[in-house]
Amino acid sequence: MNDIDTCADQWWLASLGTTLVWARLRVRPAGTAEVLDSDGNTLSYDSEDTARAQLFDAEFVAWDGLDEEDALARGFSLHEVQPPQAASDAGLRGRMVQSLGGRA
Numbered sequence: 001m002n003d004i005d006t007c008a009d010q011w012w013l014a015s016l017g018t019t020l021v022w023a024r025l026r027v028r029p030a031g032t033a034e035v036l037d038s039d040g041n042t043l044s045y046d047s048e049d050t051a052r053a054q055l056f057d058a059e060f061v062a063w064d065g066l067d068e069e070d071a072l073a074r075g076f077s078l079h080e081v082q083p084p085q086a087a088s089d090a091g092l093r094g095r096m097v098q099s100l101g102g103r104a
Contacts, residue, residue, distance in 0.1 A: 011063035011083035012055050015074040018100045022084055023060055024092070025051050040093035076100050 010025040024036040033051035035043045045051040063083055071078045084095035
């Protein structure tokens, strides 16, 4: 099934010290949702609301809801960080956790 182009993707993040942990919430046309987590696992939910509640419970925030002040309070600037990108979910797996302030 190739309905990726008709899905709505939203990026979420959590900050743990100097580390950002990303999650992608994908809402399917039927209203179900799935979250690609930082380990590369896809977690399925019955609705977008349920998926969002689980992300909030895990202390994630919506990327598109952050302003510069919120980002700075979390230890980064919106100008320095962007959601991970890759051609596939498998390619995203190693990019879902980012260290702030320098590369190893």
